[in-house]
Structure formats: structure tokens, C-alpha cells
Amino acid sequence: MKQLLFIFIGGGAGSVARYLLSKFLNSETSAIPYGTFSANVLGSFLIGIILGLALKNNVVSHNVVLLLATGFCGGFTTFSTFTYENLMLLRSGDFISFCFYTIGSLVIGILLVFLGMWIVK
Numbered sequence: 001m002k003q004l005l006f007i008f009i010g011g012g013a014g015s016v017a018r019y020l021l022s023k024f025l026n027s028e029t030s031a032i033p034y035g036t037f038s039a040n041v042l043g044s045f046l047i048g049i050i051l052g053l054a055l056k057n058n059v060v061s062h063n064v065v066l067l068l069a070t071g072f073c074g075g076f077t078t079f080s081t082f083t084y085e086n087l088m089l090l091r092s093g094d095f096i097s098f099c100f101y102t103i104g105s106l107v108i109g110i111l112l113v114f115l116g117m118w119i120v121k
Contacts, residue, residue: 002063003062006063006066006067006071007066007067007070007071007074009071010066010067010068010070010074010075011070011072011074011075012071012075013071013072014043014071014075014076015075017039017075017076018035018075018077021039022035025038031089032101033081033085033101036085037104039076039077039078040078042076042112043076043077044077044113044116045115046076047073048112048114048115048117048118048119049117050068050069050073050116051069051117052117052118052120052121054069055117056120056121082105089101
């Protein structure tokens with residue numbers, strides 16, 4: 001039960017942080033949702049650091065991983081919003097923004113997980 005509480009608290013904090021970031025960065029004048037993009041790539045970097053530390057001689061406890069990686073990063077990043085925004089870009093016919101947003105999110109996200117894990121080695 002304690003582990004579920006860690007995930008719950010981290011997830012709530014991550015969701016609020018993502019909402020605030022999106023409110024600050026998303027713009028009506030830009031086709032690309034920079035708030036979601038920033039949350040997803042920053043969350044990728046954070047999870048790389050957290051899991052990298054967890055793998056490195058058990059520097060981070062399992063409960064901290066649940067709080068920060070599963071909870072916070074899980075609430076902070078958002079695949080469902082990402083896919084919805086991509087659908088809206090496709091529906092609007094903005095294929096260039098769709099390509100930049102989709103490919104950029106995936107490539108940069110993977111690179112930042114790698115970078116986070118590499119930094120803590």
C-alpha cells in the first residue's frame with residue numbers, strides 16, 4: 001500500500017507540473033505544442049537520470065524510483081496528449097509540423113534518456 005502512495009503522490013505532482021508547463025509554453029499562434037514536447041523530452045531526461053542512478057549500485061531505492069520515475073515522470077509525460085495533438089496536426093493538414101513534432105519527440109526523447117543514464121555512469 002505504501003508503494004501505491006508513492007506513485008500517487010509522484011503522479012499528482014507530475015501532472016500538475018505538466019499542466020503548468022503547458023499553460024506557460026503552449027501558444028495559440030504555434031502549431032507545435034511546445035508544452036507537451038517539453039514535458040515529454042524533459043521527462044525522458046529525468047527518467048534516464050533516475051533509472052541510471054537506480055541501476056548504479058542501488059544508489060536510489062525502489063520507493064524513490066516509484067515516486068519519481070513511475071509517479072512523477074509518468075504523470076509529467078503524456079503519450080495520450082502527444083498522440084491527440086499529432087492527430088490534430090494531421091487533420092489540419094499541417095504535415096510539416098506533424099513530422100517535426102513526431103520525429104523530434106521520439107528522437108530527442110530517446111537521446112535524452114540515453115544522456116541521462118550516461119551522465120550518472
